[in-house]
Amino acid sequence: MSTVTVVGAGAVGVVLAAAMSDAGHDVVACSRTSAPLAVERDGVVRAPAVRVRTDPATVTGSDWVLLCTKAQDTTSAAPWLSRACHQGTTLLVCQNGIDHVERVGGLAGPADVLPALVYVAAERTGPNRARHRRGAHLVVPACPAGERAAALAPEGIDVRLELDFRTAAWRKLLTNVAANAVTALTGRRMEVLREPQVRQLASTLLTETVEVGRAEGAALGHDDVRATLDFYDRFAPEDGTSMLYDRLAGRPTEHALFNGTVCALGLRHGVPTPVNDAVHALLQATENARPTHPQPQVRPAATTARTA
Numbered sequence: 001m002s003t004v005t006v007v008g009a010g011a012v013g014v015v016l017a018a019a020m021s022d023a024g025h026d027v028v029a030c031s032r033t034s035a036p037l038a039v040e041r042d043g044v045v046r047a048p049a050v051r052v053r054t055d056p057a058t059v060t061g062s063d064w065v066l067l068c069t070k071a072q073d074t075t076s077a078a079p080w081l082s083r084a085c086h087q088g089t090t091l092l093v094c095q096n097g098i099d100h101v102e103r104v105g106g107l108a109g110p111a112d113v114l115p116a117l118v119y120v121a122a123e124r125t126g127p128n129r130a131r132h133r134r135g136a137h138l139v140v141p142a143c144p145a146g147e148r149a150a151a152l153a154p155e156g157i158d159v160r161l162e163l164d165f166r167t168a169a170w171r172k173l174l175t176n177v178a179a180n181a182v183t184a185l186t187g188r189r190m191e192v193l194r195e196p197q198v199r200q201l202a203s204t205l206l207t208e209t210v211e212v213g214r215a216e217g218a219a220l221g222h223d224d225v226r227a228t229l230d231f232y233d234r235f236a237p238e239d240g241t242s243m244l245y246d247r248l249a250g251r252p253t254e255h256a257l258f259n260g261t262v263c264a265l266g267l268r269h270g271v272p273t274p275v276n277d278a279v280h281a282l283l284q285a286t287e288n289a290r291p292t293h294p295q296p297q298v299r300p301a302a303t304t305a306r307t308a
Contacts, residue, residue, distance in 0.1 A: 123245065166217060184247045
């Protein structure tokens, strides 16, 4: 049995905390609220044996720390990480993006930092509550820490070791860069990507991202555009994305991590990204706007893997 601290009790954090607890590990979840964890699968809601902590001072060092906050909340997780990470800890960064290790910077102390790409279709349905639709797949670098993570993984959590993690991270970014942006801007679910003009927009966003990724050293090609569009097609029309739900709930979105990253790195490498530039500007404008009326309610649906 290992001690596991999960920092962040959103959809991914709840699903992973429950899986670790089910496997017999001693699990603590760090959250803003003391509500008990609850996970729903196939219409059945249950409360896993996970202790919830709301004060970093109550957390001690763990064998494993899973950072499951949104990327923009990484800095706010620093008090939790300083308490939970110690010599011998492995910090598994379960977030979106391509710069996991750089993002946590000096927040991990002496802990080993292991980036993880998360493919979990889950939706936050309330404080410390999540609906797990399907999928529980992590991709980690092929290294000693990655091998330990694969050995730790409980039944139902698939951990894949990846030799070319850079390329894998860019492929994960592809799954996020079009679907999240389009659904957040339109306020519609995945069905919107089946409209011809919107699909062409998505294809252009992906094509620009592939070119920037290649400039960054990722082994991407135009086949990745088609593969990503095919990935989108496997979702039900009523499925949503994490940025759609965040925008409708009035929460900050990860647009800077997705389209913003493509724009910034495109500028660095001299790779034109006009469509990502425009979409990023619109997403930033929507986030800067202050709603003057209540946000519409969203009926429950699955997110894309972490959405995606």
